[in-house]
Amino acid sequence: xxxxxxIVASAxxxxxxxFAYAEDAGSNSADLFAxxxxxxxxxxxxxxxxxxxxFKLTLSGEHGFAYxxxxxxxxxxxxxxxxxxxxxxxxxxxxxxxxxxxxxxxxWEFDVSPLDASAQDPNGNWGASSSITPLENYVSWSPxxxxxxxxxxxxxxxxxxxxNPTDNLNPRxxxxxxxxxxxxxxxxxxxxxxxxxxxxxxxxxxPSKGASQYxxxxxxxxxxKSEGLIPSGKLSYADNGADLxxxxxxxKLNYKSSAFDLSLDYLYDIDQYFTPEFSDIALNGIPxxxxxxxxxxxSVTLERKRVQRIGGDAKTTIGKFGxxxxxxxxxxxxxxxxxxxERKSKLDYTLGTDVNFGPNDVGYVNLQYxxxxxxxxxxxxxxxxxxxxxxxANASSAQEFYERxxxxxxxxxxxxxxxxxxxxxxxxxxxxxxxxxxTAAFLKPFDYDDTSxxxxxxxxxxxxxxxxPVDSFHILIGADLYYAWIKEDGGSVKLDTExxxxxxxxxxxxxxxxxxxxxxxxxxx
Amino acid sequence: MKKLLAVAxxxxxxxxxxADAKGDEIAHKYYNLKxxxxxxxxxxxxxxxxxxxxxxxKLEIFYRETAEGKDAFMKFLxxxxxxGTKFLTLSHKGADTEQRxxxxxxxxxxxxxSSGKDGEFVNSDFYFYDLEDKKFEDHAHTFIxxxxxxxxxAFAGKKFSKIEMKPVAANAPYSKEIAYVxxxxxxxxxxxxxxxxxxxxxxxxxxxxVENIKGVLVPTQTLVTNHKKGTKTLLAxxxxxxxxxxxxxxxxxxxxxx
Numbered sequence: 001x002x003x004x005x006x007i008v009a010s011a012x013x014x015x016x017x018x019f020a021y022a023e024d025a026g027s028n029s030a031d032l033f034a035x036x037x038x039x040x041x042x043x044x045x046x047x048x049x050x051x052x053x054x055f056k057l058t059l060s061g062e063h064g065f066a067y068x069x070x071x072x073x074x075x076x077x078x079x080x081x082x083x084x085x086x087x088x089x090x091x092x093x094x095x096x097x098x099x100x101x102x103x104x105x106x107x108w109e110f111d112v113s114p115l116d117a118s119a120q121d122p123n124g125n126w127g128a129s130s131s132i133t134p135l136e137n138y139v140s141w142s143p144x145x146x147x148x149x150x151x152x153x154x155x156x157x158x159x160x161x162x163x164n165p166t167d168n169l170n171p172r173x174x175x176x177x178x179x180x181x182x183x184x185x186x187x188x189x190x191x192x193x194x195x196x197x198x199x200x201x202x203x204x205x206x207p208s209k210g211a212s213q214y215x216x217x218x219x220x221x222x223x224x225k226s227e228g229l230i231p232s233g234k235l236s237y238a239d240n241g242a243d244l245x246x247x248x249x250x251x252k253l254n255y256k257s258s259a260f261d262l263s264l265d266y267l268y269d270i271d272q273y274f275t276p277e278f279s280d281i282a283l284n285g286i287p288x289x290x291x292x293x294x295x296x297x298x299s300v301t302l303e304r305k306r307v308q309r310i311g312g313d314a315k316t317t318i319g320k321f322g323x324x325x326x327x328x329x330x331x332x333x334x335x336x337x338x339x340x341x342e343r344k345s346k347l348d349y350t351l352g353t354d355v356n357f358g359p360n361d362v363g364y365v366n367l368q369y370x371x372x373x374x375x376x377x378x379x380x381x382x383x384x385x386x387x388x389x390x391x392x393a394n395a396s397s398a399q400e401f402y403e404r405x406x407x408x409x410x411x412x413x414x415x416x417x418x419x420x421x422x423x424x425x426x427x428x429x430x431x432x433x434x435x436x437x438x439t440a441a442f443l444k445p446f447d448y449d450d451t452s453x454x455x456x457x458x459x460x461x462x463x464x465x466x467x468x469p470v471d472s473f474h475i476l477i478g479a480d481l482y483y484a485w486i487k488e489d490g491g492s493v494k495l496d497t498e499x500x501x502x503x504x505x506x507x508x509x510x511x512x513x514x515x516x517x518x519x520x521x522x523x524x525x
Numbered sequence: 526m527k528k529l530l531a532v533a534x535x536x537x538x539x540x541x542x543x544a545d546a547k548g549d550e551i552a553h554k555y556y557n558l559k560x561x562x563x564x565x566x567x568x569x570x571x572x573x574x575x576x577x578x579x580x581x582x583k584l585e586i587f588y589r590e591t592a593e594g595k596d597a598f599m600k601f602l603x604x605x606x607x608x609g610t611k612f613l614t615l616s617h618k619g620a621d622t623e624q625r626x627x628x629x630x631x632x633x634x635x636x637x638x639s640s641g642k643d644g645e646f647v648n649s650d651f652y653f654y655d656l657e658d659k660k661f662e663d664h665a666h667t668f669i670x671x672x673x674x675x676x677x678x679a680f681a682g683k684k685f686s687k688i689e690m691k692p693v694a695a696n697a698p699y700s701k702e703i704a705y706v707x708x709x710x711x712x713x714x715x716x717x718x719x720x721x722x723x724x725x726x727x728x729x730x731x732x733x734x735v736e737n738i739k740g741v742l743v744p745t746q747t748l749v750t751n752h753k754k755g756t757k758t759l760l761a762x763x764x765x766x767x768x769x770x771x772x773x774x775x776x777x778x779x780x781x782x783x
Contacts, residue, residue, distance in 0.1 A: 028678035029733040033746045033761055060605060103783070142783055144774070156632035194779040197615075256778055258615070258623040261636065317636055360645050360652075360754070431574050431756065432648050471580050471604040518605035 060094040060520040068510035071479060075497070077507040083175035083215065084480060084508040088113040092135065101142045105151075107135035136185050147192040152185035155204070157252060157265060158326045159315040163370050163422060163441075165328035165348035166311035168269055169204060169250065171212040178482060178505045179422075179441050179460045184210065198256055206248040211304060212272045216504065218302055218410050222276060225406055230300060237274070238303045246270050246304065260316035267309040271332070273411040274302035275342060278402045281395040295398030302410070305342055307332055322354045337376050340403035343411045346374040352422075362428040370420045370441075377416030378404060379449050412501045415455075416447030435466040443502060456493065458484035458502035476514040482506050548666035548688045554711040555704075556661045561741040563589040563771040566762040567602075572649055575755040582607060582647065586762070587775050593618045595658030596776040607647055613781050614656055622657045627781045634781055650728060650749040650758035654698050664690035664702070675705055675715050679733045684708045685715070700724050710735075712742045726752050738767040 068085040070078045080086050094107040112130045138151025158164030162180050170183035186209060192202040219235035250267035280298035311328030327349040334342040352368035408414065426437030444457040464478030484503025486496040496503040570582040583603040589596050594616025601610040609629030616622050624637035637653050646653055669687040674680070685705040692699060698721050705715035712735055720727040734746035745762040774780055 027676070029731050029748045030679045030746070032748060032757070033733060033759055058608075060608070062605075140783075142779075145779070147779065147783060154632065159633075192779075192782075194777070197777055200779070258617055258620055315636065322636070362645075428648075431572070431754075468606075472606045520603065520605040520608045522602055 054100070055524065056098045057523040058094075058096040058098075058520060059523070060092075060096075060518070062090075062092040062516065062518045064090045064514055064516040066090070066512060066514040068480075068512045070509070071481065071511050072506055072509035075507065077509075082508050084177070084505070085510050086113045094135075103140045103142075104138075105140070106137045108137075109133040109135055134185065145194045147194075148190070150189045151187070153188050153190065154183045154185050155188075155190075157263075158311075159261065159263075159313045159324045160326040160350040160352055161354070161366050161368060161422070161424065163350050163368060165326055165350060166263075166265055166267075166309070166313060168267055168272070168309060168328075169206065169248070171210050171272060173213045175213050175215045177480075178502050179439075179462075181212075184213070186210065200254045200256075202252040202254070204248075204250045204252075208243055208246045209248045209270050210246075211274075215508075218274050221409065222300060222406055225409065226402075229294065229296060234297065234299045236299065236301055238301050250309075260314060262312075262314050264312045265310075267311070269307045269309050269330075271305045271307045271343075271411070273304075273343075275305045276402070276406050276410060277301045277303050277341075278399055281399050281402070283395075295395050297402065305333065320355050322352075324350075324352050326350045340378065340400060340407055343407055343413055344374050344376055344378075346372055346413075348372050358427065362432075364424075364426050366422075366424040368422040370422060370443075372418040374413060374416050377413070377447055378408065379416055379447050414448060414499065414501070415445035417445070419444050419446065432468060435468070436464070437466070438463045441502075452489050454487045455496070455500070456485040456487070458482070458496075458500050460502050460505075472518040474514075474516040476512070476516065478514075479509075479511045480505075481509050545665075545667055547668035551668065551686050551688050551706050551711075552661060552664070552666040552690070552704075555706055555713055558711055558742060559740050560590050561588070561739070561743070561767045563587070563769065564741075564743060564765060564767050565769060565771050566745075566765040569759075569761045569763060570647075570649060571759040571761075573757040573759070580604075582649075587771050589771055589773075589776060591616065594622070594660065597656060597658075598775050598780065601647065610647065611781050612646070612656070613776065613778070614658070615776065616658045624653055624657070625778065625781060634778065650751045650754075650756055651760075652698055655730075655749075663693055665693065666690055669703070671708065673705060675731075677731065677733075679731075680714060683714070697721060699727065710742060712744075720753070728752065736765065738765060741767050743767065 065088070067087045068080070070080070070085060089112045091110040092107060093110070094105070096106075097104040110130070110132055114129055134152060136152055136154055138149050138153045140147060140149035142148075155169040156167065157169065158166040169188070170186050172181040173184055174181045176182055186206055188204055188206045190202065190204045192200055194200045219232050219237075222230055222235055223232045248267065248269050250265060250269070252263055252265035255262045278297040278300055281295050282298065284294050284296045308331040309328050310331070311326070313324065313326035315322065315324040317323065327347065329345065329347050331345045332342050334344050348371070350368050350370045352366065354364065354366040357363040357365065420441060420443035422439075422441040424437065424439045426435055428435045439462040441460045442457060443459075445455050448455060459482070461481040461483075462478060464476055467475040467477075469475070482502050482505035484496040484500035484506070485493055486500075487493045495506055497506040498504060565585070565587045568584050568586050570584060572580040572582070574580075581603070582601060585600045585602065587598040595614075596616055597612070597614040599612040601607045609627075611627040613625045613627075614622055615624075626635045626637060627633070628635060645651070646656060667689040669689055671684070671686040673685045673687045675683070675685060685707055688704050688706060690702040690704055692702070699718040700721045701719050703717040703719075704713045706713050712732070714732045714735070716730040717726060718728040718730070719725065729750045729752065731748040731750075732744040732746070733748055735742050735744045737743075743762070743765050745765055747760040749758040749760070751757070
């Protein structure tokens with residue numbers, strides 16, 4: 001019986017081996033290539049392949065639709081209002097012309113948002129729901145060891161992931177994200193010199209840097225914080241148009257080696273946040289009080305002040321781990337502890353690591369420790385002395401009150417020390433057919449005015465699943481979630497949806513579905 | 526009896542020594558083949574998954590030989606998802622190969638970790654490690670057999686010497702590689718790579734078509750099979766050119782960031 005089993009097993013093995021051999025012997029790898037090349041467009045096997053070769057035109061496009069279902073229903077937020085939640089068709093068109101060492105880049109965005117408030121308004125117009133936005137539009141020339149470019153450009157300084165203290169050249173669009181706002185292209189001239197493979201020196205000049213865009217109206221914040229004493233009619237933004245006053249200039253020195261990369265930079269910058277300037281503070285009579293008056297400003301102008309930034313970053317790899325540090329010290333014109341007219345200088349830093357994991361490194365995790373430290377931060381609220389100051393002594397103490405209560409607030413500087421961690425984890429499944437990922441940032445404030453409120457921190461969360469059934473076609477399902485928790489004296493823990501920089505986005509919490517398709521085509525001669 | 530054992534042991538050791546010497550000799554012949562100063566080509570990379578679904582990538586590839594080793598520059602042209610992605614490999618004698626990836630969406634250059642080289646290059650069956658320049662000293666060579674055939678019609682009638690190549694570097698993703706070296710032209714036409722993690726056969730490289738261009742043997746059709754994943758990658762050079770004087774600044778961080 002044992003012998004029989006052995007014979008059967010041997011026969012089976014022989015049959016399998018014969019089958020395997022027959023299959024192997026019959027294979028022809030050349031056929032695979034013949035089939036594969038048959039699927040490739042004819043022009044793919046032709047053309048110039050030099051790096052800075054002859055004329056080449058590349059056209060590209062990215063078309064998408066995004067639907068956001070509201071996910072925070074308190075305070076009448078169960079609607080599609082706001083830049084984050086409104087359904088939108090987005091269309092980016094790009095053209096790049098390369099002719100030898102000259103390159104022309106032009107990208108434009110055409111968006112349509114049918115549920116935009118203006119489009120829904122019976123007295124509004126359809127045109128208000130659509131927009132045409134110029135993105136990058138520049139020309140560059142790369143002669144030997146140089147790269148010169150001019151036009152509307154997007155810069156990317158720093159080595160950290162998304163939270164880059166040194167990356168301040170472009171204004172940001174905070175209407176779409178608190179954590180990773182889009183960069184707004186800036187008119188700039190840039191020159192990079194590469195004296196060797198290891199070293200490069202970059203200089204940038206921006207004739208007039210525009211303002212960032214915010215979902216907040218800062219004039220309303222002032223009107224609200226002054227308890228109506230400063231009506232919105234007295235508030236105005238300084239002219240932020242094409243004014244040389246807002247020029248920005250910077251330089252960056254890069255060193256790259258097989259062991260580590262290092263950069264040092266300096267930027268003569270303009271603060272992206274506004275600083276209120278209170279003019280002609282004087283005693284104003286109050287009808288109900290014949291003996292007292294309030295010291296009120298004649299007008300308040302929101303200015304963007306000069307900031308000098310000194311930054312640096314370093315990156316290396318240790319084993320499988322990437323490791324980086326990026327930091328910048330932002331030096332304002334603040335003259336000392338008793339100067340409240342300008343915000344204090346501050347230090348921003350990001351220390352991070354990343355690693356690929358799993359079979360064939362299909363997983364990726366990125367962790368960062370981030371923070372902002374403002375030495376001599378004035379966290380003692382002036383509101384306690386508000387009445388005494390306003391009714392009391394003189395114009396200068398009233399000015400101190402206004403500045404101490406509003407200058408930091410408008411810079412969203414509500415604490416002397418902010419510590420946090422960010423995390424991004426993603427894992428490709430089935431050859432990147434499905435890629436779940438989660439991005440999270442938790443921020444904890446320290447050194448703030450805790451006399452009447454305790455702040456527990458804020459959390460921004462973006463879980464997302466990217467389904468890619470075919471190349472360049474993505475179905476994204478995810479959520480934008482923002483929370484900040486506080487506890488007021490005598491109260492319970494609740495969400496802060498007004499004053500916290502992250503928590504103010506809570507009304508925009510949503511679950512989204514996005515469909516994105518990208519294409520490109522090369523035309524050579 | 527003891528004497529007999531001693532003689533047998535000595536003979537087997539001598540045999541092994543001869544085998545290593547022969548392995549080295551065969552490997553030397555491969556590494557001493559005429560090398561191009563530089564090569565460039567457009568390439569079509571076809572990724573085939575387990576179900577047979579194909580994804581096509583189009584890229585430009587540039588190589589050059591320097592005193593430090595082989596440098597490479599690649600730029601992806603299609604599809605749109607990866608278009609503009611650039612990859613630079615710089616060899617440094619006596620040090621790890623430097624690899625950098627430029628991601629156009631982020632406008633940033635990412636340095637590839639020296640021990641993270643079992644990462645897949647743009648989801649293909651090529652590891653970053655596979656794209657590095659390899660020198661004779663990078664492996665210990667052992668002769669296995671000669672007059673071996675490759676069971677594929679593309680190699681009908683050809684005879685090969687089979688040698689084992691054990692990577693010297695601790696961070697190599699393979700425990701060993703079995704190379705099939707042509708007895709006619711000394712070129713490696715097949716490479717079986719065994720997983721450093723479990724010793725099992727991980728990948729097979731088949732150099733299906735090798736063209737002689739200006740006296741240099743250039744593999745113009747390469748098939749990589751990942752046996753564990755059941756996937757294949759085809760890399761076809763569509764217009765390979767040799768010694769055209771590719772400029773030195775092609776292989777620079779400046780070119781990566783342009």
